[in-house]
Amino acid sequence: MIFFTLQKTYFKPFLLGIVICFATLAKAQEKYPQDAFRSPMDIPLILAGTFGELRSNHFHSGIDIKTQQREGLPIYAIGDGSVTRIKISHWGYGKALYVAHPNGYTSVYGHLQKFSPEIEAYIKKVQYEKKSYQVEVFPDLGEVKVEKGKVIAYGGNTGGSSGPHLHFEIRSSITEKPTNPLLYGLDVRDATNPILEKIFVYPLSKGAIVNQSDEKSEINFSLQTDGSFLADKVYATGSIGIGFKGFDRQDLAANRNGVYSVHLTANGKTYTDYDFETFSFGETRYINTLVDYEHYGTYRERLHQCFKAAGNKLNIYNTLYNEGRIAIEEGMTYSVVLTLKDIAGNETKAIIPVEGKREALKKQAAIEKTDDYLVAKRNNNYNLGGAKVYFPANTFYEDFYIDLEKGTDTVRIHNSKVPAHRNFTITFDVTKYSKEDRKKLFIARLNRKGAPSHVSTFKRGNTFTTRTRYLGTYTLAKDTIPPTIRAKNFKENEWLDNYSYLSIEIADDLSGVKTYNAKLNGAWILMEYEPKKNTLTYNFDDKILNKKECDLEVVVTDNVGNKTTFKSTFNRK
Numbered sequence: 001m002i003f004f005t006l007q008k009t010y011f012k013p014f015l016l017g018i019v020i021c022f023a024t025l026a027k028a029q030e031k032y033p034q035d036a037f038r039s040p041m042d043i044p045l046i047l048a049g050t051f052g053e054l055r056s057n058h059f060h061s062g063i064d065i066k067t068q069q070r071e072g073l074p075i076y077a078i079g080d081g082s083v084t085r086i087k088i089s090h091w092g093y094g095k096a097l098y099v100a101h102p103n104g105y106t107s108v109y110g111h112l113q114k115f116s117p118e119i120e121a122y123i124k125k126v127q128y129e130k131k132s133y134q135v136e137v138f139p140d141l142g143e144v145k146v147e148k149g150k151v152i153a154y155g156g157n158t159g160g161s162s163g164p165h166l167h168f169e170i171r172s173s174i175t176e177k178p179t180n181p182l183l184y185g186l187d188v189r190d191a192t193n194p195i196l197e198k199i200f201v202y203p204l205s206k207g208a209i210v211n212q213s214d215e216k217s218e219i220n221f222s223l224q225t226d227g228s229f230l231a232d233k234v235y236a237t238g239s240i241g242i243g244f245k246g247f248d249r250q251d252l253a254a255n256r257n258g259v260y261s262v263h264l265t266a267n268g269k270t271y272t273d274y275d276f277e278t279f280s281f282g283e284t285r286y287i288n289t290l291v292d293y294e295h296y297g298t299y300r301e302r303l304h305q306c307f308k309a310a311g312n313k314l315n316i317y318n319t320l321y322n323e324g325r326i327a328i329e330e331g332m333t334y335s336v337v338l339t340l341k342d343i344a345g346n347e348t349k350a351i352i353p354v355e356g357k358r359e360a361l362k363k364q365a366a367i368e369k370t371d372d373y374l375v376a377k378r379n380n381n382y383n384l385g386g387a388k389v390y391f392p393a394n395t396f397y398e399d400f401y402i403d404l405e406k407g408t409d410t411v412r413i414h415n416s417k418v419p420a421h422r423n424f425t426i427t428f429d430v431t432k433y434s435k436e437d438r439k440k441l442f443i444a445r446l447n448r449k450g451a452p453s454h455v456s457t458f459k460r461g462n463t464f465t466t467r468t469r470y471l472g473t474y475t476l477a478k479d480t481i482p483p484t485i486r487a488k489n490f491k492e493n494e495w496l497d498n499y500s501y502l503s504i505e506i507a508d509d510l511s512g513v514k515t516y517n518a519k520l521n522g523a524w525i526l527m528e529y530e531p532k533k534n535t536l537t538y539n540f541d542d543k544i545l546n547k548k549e550c551d552l553e554v555v556v557t558d559n560v561g562n563k564t565t566f567k568s569t570f571n572r573k
């Protein structure tokens, strides 16, 4: 199928580009087995996400396969293998399965609704032993075997998923590096070119000017008859870099997915070339140096920067000349070409003419200076009145003027336009609060709308401490209201013979649900918690009830220890 879509592109005029693209892709594919694996699903593969797509603090490590807005579609083992990991979590991949294959690759299936009956029985035993819905187990090789093409699970929407889909990965079993699943011969229809939305030119060196500005400039561009884009001429001096906003779209859905590769040349010389064949989990957070984070913090849109910004330790580059920075000399002209490709070989090209010309600055960018200039490679401590903040060395990628607002119970630590690579510590002094008050207090971060959300709060002596990677406003908040618990699909004293499950709604208004436990006739039962739906679900298949009259007890606590107990009685033959 990939070959079919490539043939289509031969009709385009960029013959040389296509030959190069074909060669690069063929080279990438050569490394991966083409016939070893089948598709994890029997439906046409329509993607809601591609490999390497720009997400919050990480590159997407798999593909997201749309499941027709439904849960419960069968998921198949892509090859013979052995289950090496089963993880069930409220967040992340929800219910997830990892299968190691003899050829050295591990397939990963996430957001599952449930597993096949054998795997379901295996994991339920663990859950009942540990009395916990959230579990993670690593079965020995050969303990839980699967066969190519046999159902291993059913598609769902568990964990950090905002609609039914399968998150699917193929990793190297040895290095655990995720690889692009579309390099293994999976059939995804794609004859649609990547879409380029915005182009920016950045002045990078000291004194560099782009279009009379020392800040990045957005450049207009328009479609040419040959299918490429031509940008307005840029006048610049000094070192410049290119940034863009773009995405890729496959044929059968409108989803805005990530591009596969980015290529930048100036007068024929390659400055930047990177693709999403593979990356490592250890480097994924450096995504915050690939995207223009200040732009993201301001406009919530992620731009690719085609140059290496401060602190960037990514290994995704095939070529990086002069860190992707193009030195523009007065009197010279440059043809800068930006090419985006998808994995099927469709490409979008933009030509950006640049003329080296020294022009006067129209307006100098105002540097927001504050009293505190933070040097990134040092440890930094600040006293904010009611709280102290400590940034270990190299929390940040570069030095900057940090903006701090002191306060008693509320302090502001800069803003969300600067990324932190590692955790820093905020410590509140709670001396003035009574023991009783302290029990109900916690540290909260205020979101963009000013609403507080609980962050892990370590209480010791007269201090509350949290560790976080997010700059912003933090406050002490008080939660005195216990969680709520409500039966959703049954009533007191009802006969529930035809029910296959019990559904209960739990919620907490401020600090959030911390623990939940349920007992049926005195014995612990498994309740599956879905935080995004506020529901606990008990499956009647789990336990044979030996009594007609059943007593249910559900206890929920919030993050400061407020507790609610719910009791109900129902009947079942």
Ligand SMILES: [Zn+2]
Residues within 6 Å of the ligand: 049, 060, 062, 063, 064, 166, 167, 168
């Ligand atoms: Zn995903």
